[in-house]
Amino acid sequence: MNGYTGLIDDYTMEKEALSYTDLQQWMQGMILRQGVEPGSKIAGHTIMDVVNASGRLSAMRHLDIYRGSYIARLRECMRNQFHTLAHALEAPLFEAFADDYLATYPSQSYTLNNLGERFPAFLEETRPDAGLALKETWPDFMIELAKFEYAISMIFDEAADGDTIMADEATPDEQLKLAPVLHLFHHSYPVCKYYLDHAQKKEPELPFPEESHCAVVRQHYKLGLFVVNRAQYHFLGLLQSRSSLAAAMESTGAQFQINMAGTIWEEWRKHFIGSGFFVRG
Amino acid sequence: MDIAANINSIRQLRNPGLGLGLRSKHFNHILEQRPAVDWFEVISENFMDSGGRPRHVLRQIAEHYPVVMHGVSLSIGSTDPLNKGYLKKLKALAAEVQPLWVSDHLCWTGVNGLNTHDLLPVVLNEESLQHICARINEAQDYMERPMVFENPSTYLTFKQSTIAEWDFLRYMTEETGCGLLLDVNNVYVSSFNNDFDPVHYIQQLPHQQVVQMHIAGHQHCGDYIIDTHDRKVVQDVWKLFNLAWQLTGGVATLLEWDNHIPEFDDYHAELLKARQYMDALAMDQLTGTETKQPYEPGIAVSNPVDFLVHSMEL
Numbered sequence: 001m002n003g004y005t006g007l008i009d010d011y012t013m014e015k016e017a018l019s020y021t022d023l024q025q026w027m028q029g030m031i032l033r034q035g036v037e038p039g040s041k042i043a044g045h046t047i048m049d050v051v052n053a054s055g056r057l058s059a060m061r062h063l064d065i066y067r068g069s070y071i072a073r074l075r076e077c078m079r080n081q082f083h084t085l086a087h088a089l090e091a092p093l094f095e096a097f098a099d100d101y102l103a104t105y106p107s108q109s110y111t112l113n114n115l116g117e118r119f120p121a122f123l124e125e126t127r128p129d130a131g132l133a134l135k136e137t138w139p140d141f142m143i144e145l146a147k148f149e150y151a152i153s154m155i156f157d158e159a160a161d162g163d164t165i166m167a168d169e170a171t172p173d174e175q176l177k178l179a180p181v182l183h184l185f186h187h188s189y190p191v192c193k194y195y196l197d198h199a200q201k202k203e204p205e206l207p208f209p210e211e212s213h214c215a216v217v218r219q220h221y222k223l224g225l226f227v228v229n230r231a232q233y234h235f236l237g238l239l240q241s242r243s244s245l246a247a248a249m250e251s252t253g254a255q256f257q258i259n260m261a262g263t264i265w266e267e268w269r270k271h272f273i274g275s276g277f278f279v280r281g
Numbered sequence: 282m283d284i285a286a287n288i289n290s291i292r293q294l295r296n297p298g299l300g301l302g303l304r305s306k307h308f309n310h311i312l313e314q315r316p317a318v319d320w321f322e323v324i325s326e327n328f329m330d331s332g333g334r335p336r337h338v339l340r341q342i343a344e345h346y347p348v349v350m351h352g353v354s355l356s357i358g359s360t361d362p363l364n365k366g367y368l369k370k371l372k373a374l375a376a377e378v379q380p381l382w383v384s385d386h387l388c389w390t391g392v393n394g395l396n397t398h399d400l401l402p403v404v405l406n407e408e409s410l411q412h413i414c415a416r417i418n419e420a421q422d423y424m425e426r427p428m429v430f431e432n433p434s435t436y437l438t439f440k441q442s443t444i445a446e447w448d449f450l451r452y453m454t455e456e457t458g459c460g461l462l463l464d465v466n467n468v469y470v471s472s473f474n475n476d477f478d479p480v481h482y483i484q485q486l487p488h489q490q491v492v493q494m495h496i497a498g499h500q501h502c503g504d505y506i507i508d509t510h511d512r513k514v515v516q517d518v519w520k521l522f523n524l525a526w527q528l529t530g531g532v533a534t535l536l537e538w539d540n541h542i543p544e545f546d547d548y549h550a551e552l553l554k555a556r557q558y559m560d561a562l563a564m565d566q567l568t569g570t571e572t573k574q575p576y577e578p579g580i581a582v583s584n585p586v587d588f589l590v591h592s593m594e595l
Contacts, residue, residue, distance in 0.1 A: 017441050020408045021360040024392045024401075031397060052438045054476045056504040062437035062474075065505060070397055077398075107396045110354035110367050111326050115398075159332025221334035 015049055026050060030063060031070050032106060074102050074115065081116045082149050084198045088142060088206060097123065113153065120146040137209055141189040148191050155183055155216055156223055166219065167278035169270070177281030178239050181218035187211070192227050219276035226275050231256040232268065236277070287427035287458025294382060294460070294492050297347045299552050300535040308338045310545045318549060320347040320381070322535050326354050329370040343378040349493070349533070350380040354396070357416050357430065358389035358403040368423050375424065382492060384429035384462045387413070387450065400433040405442040405449045414456040421457065429492055431462035434470040434508035447485040454490040461486065464495035465521045466514065470506045479521055488529045496522055496555065497537040500581040507581035511540035513551055523558040531559065
């Protein structure tokens with residue numbers, strides 16, 4: 001037994017040979033197509049026309065190893081990228097959504113980190129109450145959570161200047177500058193709290209609608225997730241859009257009827273510096 | 282690029298010893314303990330787009346250890362055009378970490394702009410050989426270095442194949458001057474699945490072009506084997522490693538472990554077993570490689586990739 005059995009001599013030209021290009025189209029089609037059977041054909045070629053049987057396996061079973069691994073492999077990656085959503089939806093429903101998503105939007109990227117990029121939009125497109133006048137609320141939460149989880153995975157790895165110095169209590173106000181990796185989120189559900197509770201293995205229940213805001217900051221390459229209130233969200237958003245500290249305080253004070261010059265700012269300042277929101281400018 | 286110059290470059294690559302795959306689970310241990318590992322192999326795609334911790338860690342590790350870049354997405358066998366954006370990032374990463382060499386697989390990952398994220402088998406015939414050699418030359422010209430290609434684990438063969446895989450690999454080296462990464466476990470897995478003799482396969486390779494070996498564990502499912510990279514190396518694979526070590530004269534060797542990844546010290550200990558299999562064994566110890574292994578029917582995933590998705594730290 002020194003060579004491949006059945007490779008060189010046994011190929012009978014019963015059908016016109018597939019070109020190299022067509023053969024790859026054929027195999028990819030067979031892997032991605034659902035419900036393939038031994039008699040299934042692509043470009044007029046069945047599995048037995050293209051794939052060798054071996055001493056132990058039929059041609060179909062050989063191909064099935066690739067077909068089965070394809071979906072299992074990518075489903076696992078989806079579960080890793082959306083682990084909190086998978087908990088919220090529970091495994092069978094998450095798998096059904098993930099499988100449908102992968103069938104509808106097969107990966108077009110060389111990197112798996114983008115695998116779930118269109119998943120939130122897919123959940124929106126396929127929400128079970130689509131077309132109904134009376135909408136259910138839980139799909140809204142799931143879609144917000146999916147967007148948030150994907151965003152977090154991108155923030156974890158986004159490029160940023162690594163040479164910043166974190167601000168501390170002694171840093172003067174005029175030198176406070178927002179951390180280079182800081183993102184703000186506004187949700188109609190307590191998405192960040194749910195995410196954090198799940199991360200801390202608290203088995204959170206599905207939440208009711210409740211407006212929420214949060215900040216995600218990366219410090220020393222680790223992510224920090226912080227629930228913030230509306231006024232803080234507004235204030236940090238102004239700083240992100242390059243308002244000065246004084247202008248952001250004035251706007252926030254006016255809009256939320258709070259005296260930013262007093263103890264409020266002292267508390268926020270301490271909290272924001274302790275949470276890594278500020279670096280030295 | 283000059284084929285003879287490539288061949289010469291490949292043959293002058295030094296053997297850095299016994300290496301481990303760099304996995305995020307072990308980042309802190311490696312940075313804090315600086316374990317006595319000869320070198321690390323990094324999955325190129327885990328780092329080439331990273332602007333966060335993975336790239337930051339790699340920079341530090343590359344300062345203290347020799348590094349080899351191993352890719353899974355070049356798709357050298359695909360009939361789609363080579364992805365220039367991918368190659369650009371690959372080259373930029375190589376410029377930054379200065380790897381000993383850059384490797385990928387003899388495979389394709391998708392066509393029509395899609396990516397299955399699998400290492401799909403290539404039909405082995407004159408048409409594919411010409412196509413792939415042209416692409417290797419194109420990639421090597423762009424990268425300005427000879428590249429190294431690994432034999433993948435395969436789970437089917439095509440009726441249209443007319444060239445044995447070991448010959449195909451040899452022709453590749455002759456036409457392009459590329460190097461080979463001999464995955465001994467893949468030879469074993471493919472030989473079981475596709476009815477060929479793994480000893481003959483290894484004997485027929487162009488041994489001077491082999492710059493690296495992979496060893497790994499696999500899952501035996503009864504009537505087929507899946508290359509799961511999730512357990513210790515079986516005795517039969519160690520025997521094949523011994524044969525390959527003798528025939529190549531000893532090359533850089535790496536233990537792959539991509540799923541159910543153990544603690545660093547256990548991973549390293551499994552790698553160091555390779556030292557026991559470097560001395561010559563008698564031929565009768567090398568034949569009859571198919572020994573009884575426990576069968577594990579059920580779902581096993583070939584080429585596990587979930588470790589390619591970043592594990593985040595909060």
